[in-house]
Amino acid sequence: MSSTTPTPPQASLTERRKAETRMEIARAAAGLFVRHGLRGTRAEDIAQSAGIAPRTFYRYFATKEEAVAPLYAAGAQRWVEAVRAAPADDSVPQALEHAVRHTLTPGVGVSASSWEWVRTLLRLAEANPSLRRVWAEVCQVSERTLGEVLADRGTRTGTPEGDDNVAPTLESRFAAAVASAAVRTALEGWAEGGGPVEGPGGPAELALRNLRALRHFPWDA
Template identity: 50%
Template sequence: MTGPERTARAAARASAAHAGNSPARRTGDDAGAGPAVRTGTGAGPGAVTDSAAVAGPSLTERRKAATRMEIARAAAELFMKHGLRATRAEDIARAAGVAPRTFYRYFAGKEEALGPLFSAGVEKWAEAVRDAPAGLSVPDALRHAVVQTLTPGAGVRPESMEWVRSLLRLAEGSPALLRVWGEACQGAERTLEGVLAARLSHRAEVAGDGAPRGGESRDGEPGVGEPGDEESCGGAAGGGRADRGGAAGGGRADRGGAAGGVGSRHVTASGIRLSAAVAGAAVRVAVETWAAGDDPADGPAGPVPRALSHLEALRDFPWGTA
């Protein structure tokens, strides 16, 4: 096994462990499933899974998750109907058909009750990246997931997108609710970290079996290569030729190059974590800016075109490397 393969494997194990410990993974799709890895839209024999894909949740865990999701839906309906300020935790409990003590067993306050609903949405996108065909590069897998999960009438119901818009507008006026949204996004980022680690580890293994090493895969995804490859991820300034995105001044410079010696394309844990954060922010900002306006979800200024535009701006980003 080559050095890059060992690095990618270690990064995959570390990132999968982070993802598995994330509280947001305790909620799933609309049914409120637990942390089992799903193989939804786009999944198939070629989908990439990670080492966290083990036995599913117990019956007790599934029941708890279902109760949490029922409370979350009741909270969302009341918030949109009466507003955040006028809605009490007791009102949510009554609407969900549970006792107030049951509500407080699951949530510290009314704002936290939206956590499972927020998490289900953002986790769905992260897991769609996992379910993308294994042959797709990281940028292609990210775009695939955006289309699969944010297209009204395909990956999501049109009315659900309007719920998203209403709830995010409520969050803008409530620091407590905005914190819940942020925590859900952070949990999905941890999930995505494990997903990207598994995908890049898989590609490193393919490269180790004889695929071109150190080259550039389509749409700007870096290959996994050795130090001294023709075009490297760290970039350099110092004497020789400069490649696209590099710095002038001699020396080899790579896409998005940085000064400081010969770079490498080794996948690292920090690179994977940064990649998950960047990709998550690109999609999150697309949804938030769409929600702040009045553009239809299926229009040219909807969340899908916005997210794809943000990901296109990251064409030269060195996915998984640092």
């Protein structure tokens, strides 16, 4: 049985183009950060690498640190959408583990080489307060959305047909905070420790271990 949660309305062509431009700038910024570090990269360098004028860069981002927010957000969104897409009859722990396997396993979510970029970006966030704020804001938005998804999963059977506006409850918000912390600390610990991208010590296994340590948590309360 699969999830029947309605998909969001399609973005307009203008919105899609803006999103594509934001992601192109984000990739350019990430590449420069990985190669030259945060201090060695200017906003003008990112603009040049992305093939845009500096004034265009500043129409999309206020600072060079903010330029990688779309990459952080894309990973967080994949995780939340994987929870949403888990089979409807899965328990919350099963849905969370489903999401981890489908987003943190190299070759399933992102390639193994991309995970090395993730490692560097997370290390940079740990070392730089400005970039850390960007990462924290992305995590906060993701956690809020996960709360809505968990609320929907918990009430779907009792929700009137056509009622798609399921507000997160205090319990679903708390569960989302706990689940998000389990995955976030796994990623940050993996990046800091320099472990492999897959297998024991990889991000997926670390996240699963954290979630399983919460086996007595009242997810469905």
